[in-house]
Amino acid sequence: MSLTGNWSYPTAIKFGAGRIAELPEACAQTGMKRPLLVTDRGLRDLPITTATLDIMEAAGLGRAIFADVDPNPNEMNLAAGLEVYKAGGHDGVIAFGGGSGLDLGKMVAFMSGQTRPVWDYEDIGDWWTRADPAGIAPIIAVPTTAGTGSEVGRASVITNSVTHVKKIIFHPKVLPSVVIADPELTVGMPQAITAGTGLDAFAHCVEAFSSPHYHPMSQGIALEGMRLVKEYLPRAYAIGTDIEARAQMMSAAAMGATAFQKGLGAIHALSHPIGAVYGTHHGTTNAVCMPAVLRLNAPAIAQRFDMAAAYLGIEGGFAGFQTFVQAFNDSLGIPRSLSEMGVGRDRIDELTAMALEDPSCGGNPVTLTAENVKALFEEII
Missing domain, CATH: 1.20.1090.10 (Dehydroquinate synthase-like - alpha domain)
Known part of the structure; x- marks a missing residue:
């Protein structure tokens, strides 16, 4: 039995060993020309991250990375990521890592074109309708752990650094457009x-x-x-x-x-x-x-x-x-x-x-x- 497939539930998933090589194709599919790879500090210098940046660079997509992400990401990590995203003139996010890298990457893309504080979009009632859908950048998710499943989620968990409360920020367009699920990235x-x-x-x-x-x-x-x-x-x-x-x-x-x-x-x-x-x-x-x-x-x-x-x-x-x-x-x-x-x-x-x-x-x-x-x-x- 071949453990490979192309699935569209709940989103488009390129599943199988070695499929990180298809990252440039995924960027083209979502219209990204200057992606920012968002991950956590622990992954920043690992071979899987360096190899992914090499794939981006070889395809003419640059090798921009933001990795100042805590294990329980907070609004300060988000502000720093948005600063890097805007300063670099990026047009999409590659959310790379475990739950923390994926959640923060998704929020950088989500908040890149919003005008209100992130807490205004908490998963309460219809608060998500406050967001401008046109201000949400495209997202490609690349999980490197097998746990949270944040790569197929429509929300992120962000910790409020003042109150120490975890808040769920939801929007349908936070669901990544493409997921590359490559089990080789989890071997280490x-x-x-x-x-x-x-x-x-x-x-x-x-x-x-x-x-x-x-x-x-x-x-x-x-x-x-x-x-x-x-x-x-x-x-x-x-x-x-x-x-x-x-x-x-x-x-x-x-x-x-x-x-x-x-x-x-x-x-x-x-x-x-x-x-x-x-x-x-x-x-x-x-x-x-x-x-x-x-x-x-x-x-x-x-x-x-x-x-x-x-x-x-x-x-x-x-x-x-x-x-x-x-x-x-x-x-x-x-x-x-x-x-x-x-x-x-x-x-x-x-x-x-x-x-x-x-x-x-x-x-x-x-x-x-x-x-x-x-x-x-x-x-x-």
Whole structure:
């Protein structure tokens, strides 16, 4: 079976090993002549980034790069990126990297022609209609991790550096026009990042599958996404050069982000404030939160996970699935508590208030309250 294809759901995806070579074609397709490659500091000097800049330069597209991006990108990173974008006379963005590089790259393109502050476009009601669609530059997304799925998303998560609150900025045109999903770019990921990003994809699928909203397409995608992570993340973790495992995980990441159009839930509602306040790795934080959230949601989701467990080859229905999740975390070196990641008990009330304001709350199958959210934080810290 050839792991290659050209997909248009949810956007045009050039999927397969070595397809980063098609970047100039993607730029031509979107009308970019002077692209700015946006990535994070950790990727700036890596061979995959240098090679991508070489491809751009050889095609006459220059080799402009902006990499002053924090692990949890904020509005100061965005302002700096916009300055570089405008000073360079750029006409589009190549968002390159994991969640942080992709999210900030998408926002540089989005804000390049807007006149209001970025917070005015938060994912609340119809705030996205405040944006001028003509002021959104074209975006090509190139993921280098297999986790967030931000390459197929219509939003970015930006942390407010003053309040330490993660805000979701949404616009339909933030969806990249072309995605180059080349699993060879993920081969050099360290084990801890392979695990954390892979479990982020898993959390997206689990929460989408748990969400009470109606979206059968997402439900099917979430189920198969869980299977791919279960089968292939251990292989990618054990042998980073296993290109089949890397390809299947890259598919699972895009599937998770496509599926969560159906909704996210308590895992993300908890993990967003923790990441914003303590700077923890998002996917790893999700993984630590998952067992406790599954226990909270059990009355509402046990029946559907009985079916999922059968498909996933897990015995014992929902209870078996819960046992599997903890064992899976353990096998991938995930901490059992947030205290192991430097999260203290002194700010639980503040984290609880932030979690209850997070838009992910709306997709949780059990209504979240100050009481049950605080109890979750007590348990996972």
